[in-house]
Amino acid sequence: MTDTIALITGGSRGLGRNAALHLARKGVGIVLTYLSRADEAAAVVAEIEALGGKAAALQLDAGDTAQFAGFAGQLEGTLDRGWGRQTFDYLVNNAGMGINAAFAENTEEQFDTLMNVHFKGVFFLTQRLLPLIADGGRILNVSTGLARFSVPGFAAYAAMKGAIEVLTRYQAKELGPRGIAVNVIAPGAIETDFGGGAVRDNPDANAFVAGVTAMGRAGLPDDIGGAIASILLGQNQWMTAQRIEVSGGMYL
Numbered sequence: 001m002t003d004t005i006a007l008i009t010g011g012s013r014g015l016g017r018n019a020a021l022h023l024a025r026k027g028v029g030i031v032l033t034y035l036s037r038a039d040e041a042a043a044v045v046a047e048i049e050a051l052g053g054k055a056a057a058l059q060l061d062a063g064d065t066a067q068f069a070g071f072a073g074q075l076e077g078t079l080d081r082g083w084g085r086q087t088f089d090y091l092v093n094n095a096g097m098g099i100n101a102a103f104a105e106n107t108e109e110q111f112d113t114l115m116n117v118h119f120k121g122v123f124f125l126t127q128r129l130l131p132l133i134a135d136g137g138r139i140l141n142v143s144t145g146l147a148r149f150s151v152p153g154f155a156a157y158a159a160m161k162g163a164i165e166v167l168t169r170y171q172a173k174e175l176g177p178r179g180i181a182v183n184v185i186a187p188g189a190i191e192t193d194f195g196g197g198a199v200r201d202n203p204d205a206n207a208f209v210a211g212v213t214a215m216g217r218a219g220l221p222d223d224i225g226g227a228i229a230s231i232l233l234g235q236n237q238w239m240t241a242q243r244i245e246v247s248g249g250m251y252l
Contacts, residue, residue, distance in 0.1 A: 005029040005079065005088040006232065009062050009125070010095030012041035014192045015142075018225030019092060020044060024053040026233055029083055031075065033060040033095065056082055062095035063116035068128045075132060087134040090232045093122045093141045093164075103155040111156050118160035123167060136179040138232050141168050143186040143243065149251040161186075165243055172241035181240040183231060188247025190219040214249025223248070 006023050010016040011032025020030045021044075030048055034041035034057055041057035048055040056078050060071050079085045096118050099110045122141060133139070143165050146158040165184050172182040189209040191200035199205055199218050209218040227246045 003029070003083070003085075004090070005031065005083060005085065006090035006092060007031045007033075007075070007088050007129070008092040008094055009033045009060065010035070011092075012037055012044055012057065015187065015190065015221055015224045015228075016092070016094040017044050018221035019094065019228040020055070020225075021047065021051075022222075022225040022229040023090075023232065024048040024051055024055065026229060027053070028090070028233070029053065030055040031078060031082075031088065032057050033062065033071075035059070035061055035095070054082060060095075062121045062125065063113065065116075065121065065124045068125050071125075072128050072132065075129070079132070087132050087137075089134050089137045091126065091129060091133060091137070091139045092228060092232075093126065093139070095121070096142070098154070098157055100153040101156070102153055106156050114156050114160050118157070119163045119167075122164060126171070130175075133180060136237070138237075139171060139175070139180060139182040140228060140231055141165075141171075141182070141184040143168075143184045145186050145188040145245055145247040145250055147186060148245065168243070169241045176240065179237075181237055183240060183242045183244060185224070185227060185231065186243055186245040186247070187224050188213065188219050188245070188250040190221060190224060192221055209250070212251055213247070214252050217248065219246070219248055 006028050008016050008020050011020045012034035020032050024030050045055040045057050058074055061067055101110055141164050143161040146154050147161045168182055168184040189199045199209055206218050210216055
């Protein structure tokens with residue numbers, strides 16, 4: 001996989017970081033974005049370089065469309081300086097956050113925050129980066145198991161991810177002539193800092209997840225990072241417009 005490059009939004013922590021490391025171990029160059037923690041991003045870049053890989057970090061608010069033109073310009077410069085290329089191969093739309101609020105109490109501000117990051121931002125960032133994605137490349141959008149099963153408190157978040165799943169099919173249809181495969185990965189409950197780290201840090205929550213999961217445990221970051229690497233690097237270019245749930249069989 002030498003000379004292939006992946007752009008991972010929100011790649012400085014959580015599942016994005018894990019995916020970056022999995023891909024880097026396979027020889028993929030990494031450009032990751034971070035929102036505010038430049039130190040965390042630098043640590044991931046250093047970790048990849050220690051593996052013998054090549055990586056760069058760029059700041060981006062994935063929910064602020066006004067930044068996207070400038071970001072694309074920065075990305076072009078980074079690709080040229082770091083790899084001598086004008087394009088990259090894999091886009092992973094991973095950046096995001098969770099807001100837990102009952103449907104009856106969800107505020108418009110919370111709704112707009114989720115929409116801007118999880119749907120509008122993904123839509124227009126991908127659109128803006130299309131000239132930089134190599135023909136024959138791959139786009140992987142990140143959804144959630146909550147788009148299939150319902151857990152109180154995630155109505156707005158899951159609705160945005162449901163929109164992403166529809167968008168994925170349209171992207172696959174319209175980008176197919178360029179040989180670009182577009183799929184969506186839907187993680188289950190994973191032990192990360194997402195949602196305040198409830199699954200990772202709360203034994204009762206972790207046990208509950210394990211009890212409703214066919215494989216008998218909550219997910220680990222490696223479960224998702226490994227799956228992302230497999231989808232992007234596997235011999236499955238003919239697979240497009242698919243929703244791949246990686247949840248250990250949650251709520252079957």
